[in-house]
Amino acid sequence: MNDFAQIRQRFPILKQTENGQPLVYLDSGATSQKPQEVIDAITRYYTLENANVHRGVYGLSERATEAYEGAREKVRRFMNAVSTKEVVFVRGTTEAINLVAATWGRANMNPGDEVIITEMEHHSNIVPWQLLRDELGIRLTVLRINQKGEICLNALESLLSERTKLLSITHMSNALGTINPVKEMTALAHKVGAKVLIDGAQAVPHMKVDVQDIGCDFYAFSAHKMYGPTGIGVLYGKESLLEAMPPYQGGGDMIYSVTFERTEYNVLPYKFEAGTPHIAGGIGLGAAVDFMESIGQDKIAEYENQLLQYATEKLKAIDGLRIIGEAENKGGVISFIVEGAHPHDMATLMDQDGIAVRASHHCAMPVMQHFDVPATVRASFGVYNNFDDIDCLVAAVVEARDMLL
Numbered sequence: 001m002n003d004f005a006q007i008r009q010r011f012p013i014l015k016q017t018e019n020g021q022p023l024v025y026l027d028s029g030a031t032s033q034k035p036q037e038v039i040d041a042i043t044r045y046y047t048l049e050n051a052n053v054h055r056g057v058y059g060l061s062e063r064a065t066e067a068y069e070g071a072r073e074k075v076r077r078f079m080n081a082v083s084t085k086e087v088v089f090v091r092g093t094t095e096a097i098n099l100v101a102a103t104w105g106r107a108n109m110n111p112g113d114e115v116i117i118t119e120m121e122h123h124s125n126i127v128p129w130q131l132l133r134d135e136l137g138i139r140l141t142v143l144r145i146n147q148k149g150e151i152c153l154n155a156l157e158s159l160l161s162e163r164t165k166l167l168s169i170t171h172m173s174n175a176l177g178t179i180n181p182v183k184e185m186t187a188l189a190h191k192v193g194a195k196v197l198i199d200g201a202q203a204v205p206h207m208k209v210d211v212q213d214i215g216c217d218f219y220a221f222s223a224h225k226m227y228g229p230t231g232i233g234v235l236y237g238k239e240s241l242l243e244a245m246p247p248y249q250g251g252g253d254m255i256y257s258v259t260f261e262r263t264e265y266n267v268l269p270y271k272f273e274a275g276t277p278h279i280a281g282g283i284g285l286g287a288a289v290d291f292m293e294s295i296g297q298d299k300i301a302e303y304e305n306q307l308l309q310y311a312t313e314k315l316k317a318i319d320g321l322r323i324i325g326e327a328e329n330k331g332g333v334i335s336f337i338v339e340g341a342h343p344h345d346m347a348t349l350m351d352q353d354g355i356a357v358r359a360s361h362h363c364a365m366p367v368m369q370h371f372d373v374p375a376t377v378r379a380s381f382g383v384y385n386n387f388d389d390i391d392c393l394v395a396a397v398v399e400a401r402d403m404l405l
């Protein structure tokens with residue numbers, strides 16, 4: 001049994017059947033499945049370590065704090081941040097981006113200042129900037145994509161100006177699979193003095209991310225996409241920026257002292273972590289980091305690329321099927337349509353064969369508009385998928401197409 005076949009055995013959920021067929025889970029882009037070690041870490045916390053963190057002066061609370069803050073250090077090392085002060089726990093990528101818009105955005109942007117995003121963004125990296133535009137009178141500029149679903153660095157350079165205060169971009173598209181050249185994009189933005197936020201929700205599960213190498217100012221991701229629990233994610237921010245930013249929410253734990261006249265805020269990262277945190281989620285995220293590092297992100301990327309190439313070759317051979325998003329550099333996501341068959345009908349029929357794929361606009365409606373489709377069928381891979389899964393996917397696509405046409 002090869003390494004990835006053994007890894008698959010660590011996911012209990014994949015042992016079930018769906019409609020009498022083995023479950024073929026191909027929707028990791030929406031949320032990944034969880035390995036037993038992540039499930040066990042969360043269970044262990046509630047079984048043996050549950051207490052509120054940071055302020056208890058008794059052993060159980062100290063052990064809970066050690067586990068929770070130990071997870072923060074794991075995340076720091078995982079993304080190569082300089083300090084745990086730069087690792088803010090949030091609910092997920094959406095909250096991370098909203099936090100930056102609400103704090104850094106409000107404190108640093110004035111009417112006429114510009115945020116640049118790309119045409120392939122998830123709604124969670126579009127709507128927060130529209131809200132800020134409508135509140136502050138800033139400009140929101142879109143970097144268009146080509147028919148392969150790629151951005152053009154020269155076009156970005158032409159858009160950047162002294163007016164640009166933030167470039168906010170996805171590292172990897174959830175709808176197209178496109179991997180953006182974020183290091184080069186960051187360098188171009190920094191040349192005009194703009195800050196850079198990277199939405200890493202789809203990238204972190206699939207590849208090694210080194211925030212110091214990229215040079216970005218903020219980086220956001222969600223635990224539930226990289227084999228961890230829902231409800232916990234990370235905002236990385238350069239310490240100097242986070243230090244200068246006002247708090248996001250007020251309450252307990254984010255304070256040092258409170259009088260009715262004024263409050264002195266807590267140090268980083270706690271200034272941004274008001275209230276009782278998702279302690280079990282943080283510990284589960286730490287276990288997910290251990291899981292990914294036990295395999296090796298480069299090994300994950302290489303294996304998923306093999307799956308992607310195989311799936312692309314097999315799907316392209318199906319009459320009437322059009323792949324949406326054919327970037328030279330892609331991660332483990334493949335979107336497609338079958339002429340004459342609505343994606344929702346396709347996915348519904350494929351479910352009858354035990355195939356779990358997403359049929360949607362994928363919270364990337366501008367991408368659907370660009371390709372003039374209402375939605376796509378999307379298969380997205382995790383470390384537990386294999387070539388048999390892809391053969392089952394292809395057979396189910398053909399069967400659904402033949403039933404619908």
Ligand SMILES: Cc1ncc(COP(=O)(O)O)c(CNc2co[nH]c2=O)c1O
Pocket residue numbers: 029030031091092093094095122124125170172173174175199201202222224362363
């Ligand atoms: C690129 C990208 N950014 C942000 C988000 C938001 O992450 P959240 O805050 O954890 O929800 C998603 C979630 N993408 C998807 C969620 O379901 N299907 C998807 O493709 C995403 O793919």
